[in-house]
């Protein structure tokens with residue numbers, strides 16, 4: 001991210017990220033039905049569940065390690081994701097609840113993406129180069145972030161997860177099937193090694 005990029009409005013989570021006593025959540029691997037399911041908006045009644053989920057999602061994301069993790073990836077079909085690009089190796093955690101794309105540029109950018117739900121798989125994905133995303137933070141305050149570059153791609157990637165969309169869904173069927181087959185093969189090989 002270059003210096004002209006607006007800084008995201010980050011807030012520290014309720015507990016420090018990656019605190020060792022936080023129980024890690026298993027991350028679902030594609031193909032999994034939950035990863036293809038649209039998540040529901042978070043309501044006031046979800047506050048307690050969300051408060052419990054956020055530190056566990058951060059801990060699981062940092063442990064993976066990853067820079068973004070959406071609730072459906074840990075089996076919770078709620079419109080919530082966490083992101084931390086760790087600029088200069090310093091934590092900069094963001095929690096986005098009920099996020100929506102308020103504006104997206106016509107201009108697109110291509111970046112290589114990977115996903116904790118498709119471990120070891122990477123592909124170039126084309127997305128709007130610049131986005132404005134409205135969301136609520138973990139206190140319920142309405143916020144807005146303008147992003148491009150890595151953060152822009154990451155926010156769009158995570159938001160896609162809330163709609164049951166994986167980065168491979170932006171590729172041709174040929175490329176997508178190749179990646180999914182390679183992933184299945186990698187997993188089979190790992191299982192054989194471990195058994």
Ligand SMILES: [Zn+2]
Nearest residue numbers: 114115116117
């Ligand atoms: Zn992902």
